[in-house]
Amino acid sequence: MLRLGLCCLFKDEAVSFRTTTVKVLATLPRDRQLLKLSEICLHNAINLKLALEAVQRLGIGAFRIMSPLFPRMTHPEAGYSLENLPDGEIISGTLETCKHFALKKQIRLSFHPDQFVVLSSPHPAVVANSILELKYQARLAEAVGADVINIHAGGVYGDKRAALKRFAEVYNALPESVRSRLSLENDDVSYTPGDLLPLCEQYNIPMVYDVHHHRCNPDNMTIEEATERAGATWKAAGLEQQCHISSPRSGWGNPAPRPHADYIDPADVPDCWIGRQMTVDVEAKAKELAVVRLIEDLKLLGQTSC
DNA sequence: GCATGTCAAGTTGTG
DNA sequence: CACAACTTGACATGC
Numbered sequence: 001m002l003r004l005g006l007c008c009l010f011k012d013e014a015v016s017f018r019t020t021t022v023k024v025l026a027t028l029p030r031d032r033q034l035l036k037l038s039e040i041c042l043h044n045a046i047n048l049k050l051a052l053e054a055v056q057r058l059g060i061g062a063f064r065i066m067s068p069l070f071p072r073m074t075h076p077e078a079g080y081s082l083e084n085l086p087d088g089e090i091i092s093g094t095l096e097t098c099k100h101f102a103l104k105k106q107i108r109l110s111f112h113p114d115q116f117v118v119l120s121s122p123h124p125a126v127v128a129n130s131i132l133e134l135k136y137q138a139r140l141a142e143a144v145g146a147d148v149i150n151i152h153a154g155g156v157y158g159d160k161r162a163a164l165k166r167f168a169e170v171y172n173a174l175p176e177s178v179r180s181r182l183s184l185e186n187d188d189v190s191y192t193p194g195d196l197l198p199l200c201e202q203y204n205i206p207m208v209y210d211v212h213h214h215r216c217n218p219d220n221m222t223i224e225e226a227t228e229r230a231g232a233t234w235k236a237a238g239l240e241q242q243c244h245i246s247s248p249r250s251g252w253g254n255p256a257p258r259p260h261a262d263y264i265d266p267a268d269v270p271d272c273w274i275g276r277q278m279t280v281d282v283e284a285k286a287k288e289l290a291v292v293r294l295i296e297d298l299k300l301l302g303q304t305s306c
Numbered sequence: 307g308c309a310t311g312t313c314a315a316g317t318t319g320t321g
Numbered sequence: 322c323a324c325a326a327c328t329t330g331a332c333a334t335g336c
Binding site: 020024078129130133155156189190 | 314
Binding site for chain 1: 326327329330331332333
């Protein structure tokens with residue numbers, strides 16, 4: 001059975017996440033900074049709980065938590081930890097509540113750090129910052145019970161093989177809290193499933209198969225092959241397989257159809273996914289409305305009971 | 307009130 | 322060579 005997942009935000013539900021910028025924080029003395037950050041983090045923790053309740057009510061089976069749940073936490077100057085915040089204990093307690101709720105309702109949680117996390121970079125400072133960010137997300141993942149932190153392989157720098165070698169070296173040195181959750185996703189410009197699978201198989205890294213990216217950036221593998229081989233990497237890691245789906249905003253023709261559409265065209269869901277036990281994150285601009293509609297569309301086709 | 311420009315970070319491809 | 326695209330907002334500022 002397919003478990004469909006929502007990514008980060010809602011369109012109609014009364015759930016919101018706040019943020020702030022370094023520029024604004026820098027105008028405040030440290031105690032005022034921490035006060036402001038505390039308010040935002042508490043708001044976001046409470047809204048994470050609201051998000052999980054909404055997800056559960058709508059029959060959605062997974063939720064991707066936005067990376068800046070605690071904004072600027074790893075920034076060199078503005079960074080902080082929950083213990084430093086006036087409401088730190090309430091915030092931690094709220095995360096604990098989220099963890100229990102997600103566990104009880106079987107909502108699968110994941111993180112997807114943004115494009116600044118690049119483990120294959122030739123620049124040591126970039127890699128160091130990326131590791132710091134991953135440790136932060138791993139702490140969060142631990143607190144809320146998320147089993148996946150999904151990233152891309154990064155840049156190519158003119159030599160894919162060398163870049164993947166750098167990735168592997170950094171990967172091996174990651175703390176267990178990160179490594180036990182880290183997954184690798186094929187992207188739309190550089191790394192195809194065929195590029196990543198040998199690495200994933202060798203190092204036991206689960207591969208998130210994004211079928212939209214594969215259609216934009218194909219290799220000699222079929223969708224069926226990629227689904228199966230990616231599935232085996234999850235099985236080896238002892239986790240439920242995770243995939244991504246999205247539909248292009250303006251059809252499949254040229255130029256490259258990268259922007260996401262509001263909803264998913266059910267025809268874009270590969271046949272071989274139907275009835276498969278796995279999580280599929282729905283990347284669509286209409287957010288929860290798109291997930292709910294896809295659940296209904298697949299039910300109408302008699303293809304799933306998610 | 308409402309419109310607008312800005313926001314930590316990396317990399318690639320386009321114009 | 323500069324800039325938008327990536328998950329897009331949300332926010333502070335200025336009218």
